[in-house]
Amino acid sequence: MAVYKRSYSAYAGTTTSAWTRILVLSRYALAEAWSSKITIGIFIFCMLPVLSSMLGIYLANNPLARELIGLRGNQNFTIGATFFLKILQGQCWLALILASWVAPRLISFDLSDNALPILLSHPISRVGYLLGKFIALFTCLSAVTWFPCLLLFAYQGYTSPTPWFAANLRIASGLLLGSIIWITLLAFLGLALSSWVKWRVVATGIIFAAVFVPAGVGAIVSAVLRTKWGLLLNLPFMMSNLWQRLLGAPESFNASFSIPTVAIAIMLSLCCVVCLGMLNKRIRAREVVRG
Amino acid sequence: MGIIDLDGLEVRLANRLILNGLTGELKGQAIGLLGPNGAGKSTLINTLLGFHLPSKGAVRVFGLDSHRDRAEIRSRVGYMPESDSFIGNMSGVRFVRYMAELAGMPPEVALERAHESLFYVGLGEVRYRKVSTYSLGMKQLVKLAQALAHGPRLLILDEPTNGLDPVARTRMIQLIKDIRKEGSIRLLISSHLLRDIDETCDEVLILKNGGIAGLCNIEEERRSNRSFVELETVGATERFSTSIEALGCECASFPGGRIKLVIPDHIEARDIYIIASDQGVQIRRMNQRRDSLEDIFLRAMDNRAERNGNGRLQAQL
Numbered sequence: 001m002a003v004y005k006r007s008y009s010a011y012a013g014t015t016t017s018a019w020t021r022i023l024v025l026s027r028y029a030l031a032e033a034w035s036s037k038i039t040i041g042i043f044i045f046c047m048l049p050v051l052s053s054m055l056g057i058y059l060a061n062n063p064l065a066r067e068l069i070g071l072r073g074n075q076n077f078t079i080g081a082t083f084f085l086k087i088l089q090g091q092c093w094l095a096l097i098l099a100s101w102v103a104p105r106l107i108s109f110d111l112s113d114n115a116l117p118i119l120l121s122h123p124i125s126r127v128g129y130l131l132g133k134f135i136a137l138f139t140c141l142s143a144v145t146w147f148p149c150l151l152l153f154a155y156q157g158y159t160s161p162t163p164w165f166a167a168n169l170r171i172a173s174g175l176l177l178g179s180i181i182w183i184t185l186l187a188f189l190g191l192a193l194s195s196w197v198k199w200r201v202v203a204t205g206i207i208f209a210a211v212f213v214p215a216g217v218g219a220i221v222s223a224v225l226r227t228k229w230g231l232l233l234n235l236p237f238m239m240s241n242l243w244q245r246l247l248g249a250p251e252s253f254n255a256s257f258s259i260p261t262v263a264i265a266i267m268l269s270l271c272c273v274v275c276l277g278m279l280n281k282r283i284r285a286r287e288v289v290r291g
Numbered sequence: 292m293g294i295i296d297l298d299g300l301e302v303r304l305a306n307r308l309i310l311n312g313l314t315g316e317l318k319g320q321a322i323g324l325l326g327p328n329g330a331g332k333s334t335l336i337n338t339l340l341g342f343h344l345p346s347k348g349a350v351r352v353f354g355l356d357s358h359r360d361r362a363e364i365r366s367r368v369g370y371m372p373e374s375d376s377f378i379g380n381m382s383g384v385r386f387v388r389y390m391a392e393l394a395g396m397p398p399e400v401a402l403e404r405a406h407e408s409l410f411y412v413g414l415g416e417v418r419y420r421k422v423s424t425y426s427l428g429m430k431q432l433v434k435l436a437q438a439l440a441h442g443p444r445l446l447i448l449d450e451p452t453n454g455l456d457p458v459a460r461t462r463m464i465q466l467i468k469d470i471r472k473e474g475s476i477r478l479l480i481s482s483h484l485l486r487d488i489d490e491t492c493d494e495v496l497i498l499k500n501g502g503i504a505g506l507c508n509i510e511e512e513r514r515s516n517r518s519f520v521e522l523e524t525v526g527a528t529e530r531f532s533t534s535i536e537a538l539g540c541e542c543a544s545f546p547g548g549r550i551k552l553v554i555p556d557h558i559e560a561r562d563i564y565i566i567a568s569d570q571g572v573q574i575r576r577m578n579q580r581r582d583s584l585e586d587i588f589l590r591a592m593d594n595r596a597e598r599n600g601n602g603r604l605q606a607q608l
Binding site: 008009010011012013014015016018021024025028032109110112113114115116117118119120121122123124125285286 | 342378379437473
């Protein structure tokens with residue numbers, strides 16, 4: 001086919017492998033997500049705590065700098081599990097803001113313009129389509145969670161005058177695992193809810209609501225039934241519990257409200273399964289109307 | 292082996308039988324898929340693309356099973372859906388490039404082919420505009436462009452002229468004819484507009500209530516049906532009719548000098564004029580027509596296909 005000839009000719013060149021087409025979806029989804037100035041604004045906002053934490057690590061490991069700005073003593077600048085827990089918690093909640101903005105952009109455009117029949121008529125499966133979108137969202141969220149957290153950890157290991165790195169590897173693994181669990185859940189939740197709501201702004205609100213409204217319901221359940229198991233609907237509580245345990249930080253909640261890690265894992269897995277069920281129901285080239 | 296082999300294909304959706312035991316071999320260069328609304332045309336296309344799993348039987352495209360080898364089939368097929376289906380937030384060229392990359396083209400080649408296919412369908416000048424700003428006709432064309440960009444072996448067009456004004460429709464039909472003429476792509480065109488199929492296809496599959504009501508080569512079918520002529524004459528009509536019958540035509544006379552006749556292939560209109568001239572009969576009007584696709588379609592719908600020639604003639608007369 002040549003532009004000047006305006007005639008058609010078949011293509012006889014090489015084709016890419018099947019798995020790289022998933023990355024095509026991811027690439028276009030990422031480009032779509034980052035084409036918005038609001039996404040860039042949220043990303044910059046998400047990185048502000050990282051910069052301030054970096055400054056904190058610098059000051060904690062540099063007595064001269066503390067002297068210069070007039071800080072005395074170093075008990076406020078102890079860098080340990082609690083310090084990194086606060087960073088992880090902050091970054092993970094900021095990731096929720098980013099996810100609630102980005103996730104609807106990845107799916108809603110396809111759904112509102114009914115692009116699925118045309119997308120899925122290409123050699124890409126529904127699983128491949130979802131995996132492509134998941135990779136895009138996971139990458140975006142990684143950029144504000146485990147990646148900067150591990151950079152801070154490495155920076156602390158580098159600047160610490162004492163051998164710190166090897167002695168605190170549990171913090172690093174906790175940062176990585178805690179972030180991955182959270183952003184995986186966020187990615188599934190974001191994609192699932194976005195797939196059911198065509199309006200992006202509404203989808204953004206619903207993602208927030210899905211995290212916080214069940215927590216209120218859980219509190220009511222706990223109060224009425226006088227049980228701690230209502231906390232299993234409280235995603236912020238469960239995640240805070242989990243992050244504390246993963247990083248080995250002291251638990252800040254009353255022991256009577258402690259929930260077994262297994263129960264948290266089951267609940268989070270259940271959330272993911274429900275999200276996958278919602279996606280399976282919605283991401284189809286053709287809907288079959290029953291009745 | 293045909294392009295599409297239907298082997299007792301049965302498709303059930305939500306416990307409803309949509310396609311019922313379709314069997315046949317489609318091997319035309321351009322295959323028309325005709326049928327009234329709800330006949331199962333779109334379901335058949337979706338099954339070909341592997342969107343629906345056959346409940347019984349099978350359908351093969353290029354010898355590949357529609358469900359098991361759906362990825363391979365989709366890489367060889369370009370699909371233009373009936374309804375609006377695009378990403379409105381993207382420019383035309385970006386959208387077509389995206390689709391070409393998904394079909395397996397390397398990014399640079401996909402970009403080149405996207406430009407080319409958009410020029411080919413006539414959207415070259417607007418290729419940097421967002422698809423959401425396109426008119427209905429342009430949206431149809433961009434869907435065609437994305438279906439063509441990766442160089443498919445089979446192009447499936449579902450109602451390609453849907454919602455188009457006469458000018459846009461003519462342009463779309465001309466494009467389809469050009470693609471057919473180029474020869475490297477087979478076409479499967481679903482439409483409820485007989486004229487579209489008539490102008491573009493050489494084979495037609497007619498569906499009715501999920502079953503095959505007719506499957507034929509349009510040209511062969513037309514050739515097998517004799518020419519049907521209506522005459523208005525002034526003069527000695529009876530003698531004229533007898534003379535024409537002697538030529539081998541089937542003839543029926545009506546008051547007012549009207550004559551209806553079926554002419555065998557070897558008889559030309561000129562022969563009739565010669566007889567009329569010899570007998571001093573004036574032919575004031577002559578309407579000559581062969582079976583149109585509409586006749587073939589209606590016959591299939593009415594299950595009149597089995598009728599013999601005389602029966603058909605009497606019905607027409």
